[in-house]
Amino acid sequence: MLRTLARPLIATTPRSIITRSFASTNATLAVSPGEQAAQVRDQTKTLVTLIPGDGVGKELAESVKAVFSAANVPVEWEQFDLSGHVDLNDKLMKETLASLRRNKVGLKGILYTPVSRLGHASFNVSMRKDLDIYASTSLVRNMPGVPSRFKNIDLAIIRENTEGEYSGLEHQSIPGIVESLKIVTRTKTERIARFAFDFALKNNRKKVTCIHKANIMKLGDGLFLNTCREVAKEYSLNGIEFNDMIVDNASMQLVSRPQQFDVMVMPNLYGSILSNIGAGLVGGPGIIPGSNFGREYAVFEPGCRHVGADIGGSNIANPTAMLLSSVMMLRHLGLAEHANTISNAVYTTVQSGHSNTRDMGGKSSTTEFTKAVIAAL
Template structure:
């Protein structure tokens, strides 16, 4: 039996995870989903309970699980803590501790929400991009790093951008494999005209593509890619890029869809184990008010079923149910439109479960 670790986290995390669990419980009862479920602490809630954002017990449970469902971490309550104790370190610790090197960030525009995008509907209608972000290397993890005092007394901050060939090769392979099931096009994004590290990135990705005649590979500098995502986003199929560039571009792509409350994500390791979470963060300003959008978390469950639990059939069922709920005109505050019916977090979760029937 497959094992799932549920980490509600902070802010709106517990609320949106509760709605996702309604979907999982329904599928267990009606869809034949066999799943052993455990809960754990991570982030600020873990710090409050155990004095660390990633308790050893949570990491141990995560390593034993086939998949992890995460709500969100962070909030102003914990910002005064030193960096090593902040909630986000729990998330980074899970990524590095499990070797979750491949972050999949889809940017899909549901046709019912075309008017919610900040771009003209004809520019974004039918948008379906997959951004593959390298997640455990690059400038976020590179050493040396820190803040030092120079001989003249001035302070200097420094971080190091580092990628080994093997790290580049494996993320390229993930992107190529995903593209092979889509339109077969990969755009590798770098800054090879300025950064030697990403010059190597381009060389390795190009070499890896030589053995994949089924893939059409192109390259783009990150500044141009940011512009093209706004100018003509539908030119992209799969984008593969570094940790930092992927962090920025995936959030930009998310806003093309009208709301980050609609978008799931997956982070995978080489064994297919994955952590699944909405991209929107903990939103502490609306926590506890029953107004958060749970659809990104519910769609993260669909990704989990597809990539880690070998139940693509149930993933398709969830995605279709979300489409039916949107067809019914139900909207949370972040995607509200004229003529639609505003619902809260719990009512939206209930509506998805009803649509599964």
């Protein structure tokens, strides 16, 4: 039996409109009379913002669109070809954010962030901070048909998206001296802790582990740990066990006995590291789905945030993570039947092993894998 996720704790307002694609900074959001008429006529489809991303993003997005079309999913895409390879996308970035604010729901690939370009903010981080999409969830579990070092892994990594070292608050005070700010607040820690415990309740999880470095960063990580402990007391009557673990020990424990973990909640940077470790345990980043939630908005993207620039355009990328992220999106939209149909088709395709991509031990292309999923619908 496949385990399915309950709908997350967030309200959404589906919007109906025709599909529009914005591929350059000259795009406009003006709606013509014809488009307005189409909006009135078509009340059966939900408009979702689509951001293919860089690297393998476009190939993965095309895979999702093909599967949705074959499965007759009542979703229309408003696509924005935003890229992190250029720093002249400010206008398109604003239009993308405006689309997400209208539609409330988005599906997103990973946008490239330059390593050494000063003054160029990560579009991924900016999007999460601007929309206050504060909770990231990456689902790490074994998939039948995918070789892995361990069995019986089924854990959720929940990370705070808007604070900590990963938020990019740094400056050079004088040449040769850089100050990086790590911000931890009780308010935002409390809401991510509640999100983690609510996730555990809704998905029949039994334990929440807080990951921290409070032995060294006694104030910042100490606040995070103590706040999680306080929230845990409120859920003790629900039978959810709580414990905590220092991040370096957690890294070792994750590669030694990953089955001990159920739900893990942590600050942003630790989540980035541990989600990559988790992906390595079960077969790689191509099979880890993910989601990001705020009070008003939800954006779904692969849970292990790899651009895949080295294989972009080669038609060998694994679309499983993107497809399963879109499945989470469909459940969020209340389209459970379509979600289950696509999820079962993906699992059936992977388990058969006939059309698996290279990272799963096969030889098939992205296109061939997608066609196999469509055939299994």
